[in-house]
Amino acid sequence: MLEAQKPLNFIEHIIEEDLQNGLPKSKLRFRFPPEPNGYLHIGHTKAIGISFGLGEKYNAPVNLRFDDTNPAKEEQEYVDAIKRDVAWLGYQWANELYSSDYFQQLYDWAVLLIKEDKAYVDSQSSEAMAEQKGTPTEPGVDGPYRNRTIAENLDLFERMKNGEFDEGSHVLRAKIDMQHPNMLMRDPIMYRILKKHHHRTGNDWCIYPMYDWTHGESDYIEQISHSLCSLEFKPHRELYDWFKEQVYPYQSEALPMLPKQREFARLNLSYTIMSKRKLLKLVEDGIVNGWDDPRMPTISGLRRRGYTPESIKQFIDKVGVAKRDNIIDVSLLEFCIREDLNKTAPRVMAVLDPVKLVIENYPVDKVEWLEAENNQEDESAGFRKVPFSKILYIEQDDFKEQANNKYFRLSLGKEVRLKNAYIIKGESVVKDSNGNLVEIHCSYDAESLSGSGTESSLRKVKGTLHWVSVEHAIKVEVREYDRLFLDEAPDAHPDKDFLEFVNPNSLKIIQAYVEPSLKEAEVGDRFQFQRLGYFNVDNDSTAENLVFNKTVGLRDTWAKQEEAKDQTQNSQRQASQQPERPAIEVIKQLGKKYTNLPADKQLKSKTEIFELAKKVNYADLQPLFNTAPKKVGTRIATMLALGVLLENGLDRNEDIITFINNCKIDGNPLLNEASAKF
Helix, strand or coil: CHHHHCCCCHHHHHHHHHHHCCCCHHHCCEEECCCCCCCCECCHHHHHHHHHHHHHHHCCCEEEEECCCCCCCCCHHHHHHHHHHHHHCCCCCCCEEEHHHHHHHHHHHHHHHHHCCCEEEECCCHHHHHHHCCECCECCCCCCCCCCCHHHHHHHHHHHHCCCCCCCCCEEEECCCCCCCCHHHCCCEEEEECCCCECCCECCCCEEECHHHHHHHHHHHHCCCEEEEEHHHHHHHHHHHHHHHHHHHHHCCCCCCCCEEEEECCEEECCCCCCHHHHHHHHHCCCCCCCCCCCCCEHHHHHHHCCCHHHHHHHHHHHCCCCCCEEECHHHHHHHHHHHHHHHCCEECEECCEEEEEECCCCCCCCEEEEEECCCCCHHHCEEEEEECCEEEEEHHHEECCCCCCCCCEEECCEEEECCCCEEEEEEEEECCCCCEEEEEEEECCCCCCCCCCCHHHCCCCCEECCEECCCCEEEEEEEECCCECCCCCCCCCCCCHHHHECCCCEEEEEEEECHHHHHCCCCCEEEECCCEEEEECCCCCCCCCEEEEEEECCCHHHHHHHHHHHHHHHHHHHCCCCCCCHHHHHHHHHHHHCCCCHHHHHHHHHHHHHHHCCCCHHHHHHHHHCCCCCHHHHHHHHHHHHHHHHCCCCCCHHHHHHHHHHHHHCCHHHHHHHCCC
16 A cells, blocks of 8 residues: 555656657666676665666566676676676566677667768877867867768778777777867767677677767667666766767667666765775775675675665665765665564574573473574464573673673573573672683572463563573574774775775674574575574585674664764864854754653754754755654654745755655654644
C-alpha cells in the first residue's frame, strides 16, 4: 500500500510525459553503461537501481553495455566483476553489449562526418590544442589544421587506423565551433591513437573512439529511449545531441528514435571515496587487500562484509532520485543492513574477548543442552540447542569487581542472568602474578533456568550476559572492521592527500570463541552475535578455520562519537566566546535532543526552531532531507523549519515533495504531527 502511494521522481515524470505525448511504451529502453576499469562501488548502485528499476516498472529491456574504449585501463577481470555484482543485486539485463561491438560502425560514421567537412585530423600536441581551446570566459581560436581538405583528412584518418603513426601524433576532432560558450563543443576529440591490446578486439584496432562520440552513438544504435547519467555529464548533453543529429540523416529509417539524455544527482557517501582511480590506489599501495576487501565501498567488498542485496536496494530507495548533488550519511547505509539482518539473521552466542567463568556449585561432569530461540523477529526460525557446563567464557567487559548501581553486568556480590540459562552471582576472582584477571568464580541458582516456569526463574535481574561453554566452544578468527577513513570527506581537502585520512585501526583481527552450532556455517552465512553485532562467514574460511567478518554493530557507535564531539566543540566554543553558531546548526542540535524531551520542553524547542528558521534558506536546509530515518528528531526539526520557509513563499520542488512523503511514510507520531499540514 505504501509503495502505491510513493510519488513519481522527476525521471519518471519525464517518461510519463513522453508516453502521454505519443511515445509507445514498447519503445522504452534503458541501459547501464559501466566502464570496465575497476570494480563497481556503492555510488554505482544508484545508477543501477534507477535504470533497472525503470525496466521493472515499465516492463522494458535494460542493456548492460560496457564502455570499453580505453584498453590502457580495462581488463576482463573488471568485466566479470561487474556482471557478477549486477546479478548479485538481483537484476537481469536484456542484452550484454560492448561499445567495441560498434567500433566499425563508429569508424564508418566518422568517415561520413569527414566527408561532410564536420570532422578533421589535427596533428598538434595536446598542449597546443589545450591552449587554443581558450577558457570558460575566453573563446578559443582555430588551429592550423582545422581547414585541411576533406581528401587529406580521409587519407590521414585511414592511415591512423592502419597503424602508420605513433601515439599522440594525430587525433580526429569534430568540427563544431571553437568560440562556442560550452567548451565541450570546441572541436572535441573523437579518436586518438592507442597501440594497446584490447581485451575483446585484440590488436584489430589502434585507434579508439572517445567517450562522448561513443556513448551517444551506442545509445542510438541500441535505440535507447532515455539515456540516464549523473549530473557531471549535464554539460555533455549538448555534444551528445550534436553527434546523434549528425548521424541521424544517414540512419533515420533503420534507427528512427533519437535517445534523450537526462541527468540525476550522483550518490556521495560520507567517510567514503568514490573515485575508481583512488580506490585503485588503495589496492595497488596495499592499504586494502584487493577490490573486495570488506573495508572497500565496492559492491564486492560490501558483499564480502555481509551486506545483502535487499539492504542496498532499501538504501538506494531511501536516498531517492534527486537533481542536486549532496552527501548521504554512511550511517543510513548501516541502518539499512541492520534493519534487514535484524529480520533474517539467526542469533548465536560468541565471545570476542574471553575470560573464564567458573560456576562453583555446578556439577563437574554435567552438560545441559539448553533451548535457544534462533530469531525472535521470525517465528518460523525455530530453536536450537546450546551446551551449558561448569566452565564458560564471557566477555571481559561484562565483569567488574566493584561497580556502582548503574552497572548492570556481573560484579562481586551481584546477580545477572546468563542468556537462555541460569541466574548467577559473582563470588570471587583469580588473578595472575601481574594482577590480570584469569578467572571469575560464581554460584548459580539451580531453580532459575529460563523458561522452566519456576518461581526462581521468574525473578527479575537487570543484566543478561551471553556466554559459550569452554568445553564445546569453537575457536574462530574474527575480523572487526571500522571505517576506512577518519574524515567525513577524505578527498575534499585540496592541500592534503586523501591517504592522510586512512584509519590505521580500520581492521582488528582477534581470536574468538563461538557456540558449536556454527561448526557447519558456510561462506556467506550471516549471523547476529548476540549483544555484539552482525557477522558473516568470510571467503577465507576453511573447514579447520572459520573466519567471520563484522558487518555492522548493533548500534551506531559513530553517531555517539560525533555527538560527543559536537558537545565538546560546543563547550570549547562557549569557553572561547566565539561568534554565535549559524542558525541551521542550532536547529540540527535542537533536533538531536527533540524526541528525548518532555512535552513542555518539546514545545519550547519547537518555538526556537520556528524563530531560527527565519534565518536559514533552502540551501541550508536541503542537505538535511537525506537524514537517516532513525534520526527522527533531526527530521522533525527539518520539517518544522521547512514549514516556515514554505509559509514565507518557498516553492515546492521534487526534493521537498519527496522529503514530505518519506516523513509521512516513516510513521513516527511526532514526525506525523510535524508534517500533518503538508
